[in-house]
Amino acid sequence: MEEQPQINTNIINTNKQIDKDDKTISSFFVAEEHNRLTLELIEINYINAEDSQIFYYDDLFKKLLEDNSYRDLMTIIHLLFQELYQINLKMKMVMILKISLDILRMLLKIVYTDLIYLKIYIVKFYCNDDFER
Numbered sequence: 001m002e003e004q005p006q007i008n009t010n011i012i013n014t015n016k017q018i019d020k021d022d023k024t025i026s027s028f029f030v031a032e033e034h035n036r037l038t039l040e041l042i043e044i045n046y047i048n049a050e051d052s053q054i055f056y057y058d059d060l061f062k063k064l065l066e067d068n069s070y071r072d073l074m075t076i077i078h079l080l081f082q083e084l085y086q087i088n089l090k091m092k093m094v095m096i097l098k099i100s101l102d103i104l105r106m107l108l109k110i111v112y113t114d115l116i117y118l119k120i121y122i123v124k125f126y127c128n129d130d131f132e133r
Contacts, residue, residue, distance in 0.1 A: 034054065037070070037074065040074065041077065
């Protein structure tokens with residue numbers, strides 16, 4: 001019986017994981033290089049880790065921390081974005097309502113038009129001189 005060569009699957013799996021990591025984690029973004037407040041903006045999906053302007057947020061928070069506490073800025077971020085989320089949600093609801101009303105208006109016009117054509121059809125074909133009322 002011949003021995004078959006054994007394939008080292010650890011190397012293959014490691015290479016696949018490296019390829020997968022290369023596609024999912026940017027070499028541009030290193031969390032340790034950024035301000036915790038900037039990372040918070042990423043966590044709440046306000047900015048993307050791939051954003052090339054991310055360093056401007058770091059600079060902004062560095063300046064803000066000179067006159068404000070970290071806790072105050074974190075509170076402001078969460079209150080502000082919670083409010084923005086609520087506003088965005090309300091705007092979406094208003095937009096859905098507006099679209100729904102537009103659809104309803106369009107359907108009513110169609111029904112009205114169909115009723116007019118139905119009336120014309122009834123008058124034309126059923127209301128002639130031979131038809132007794």
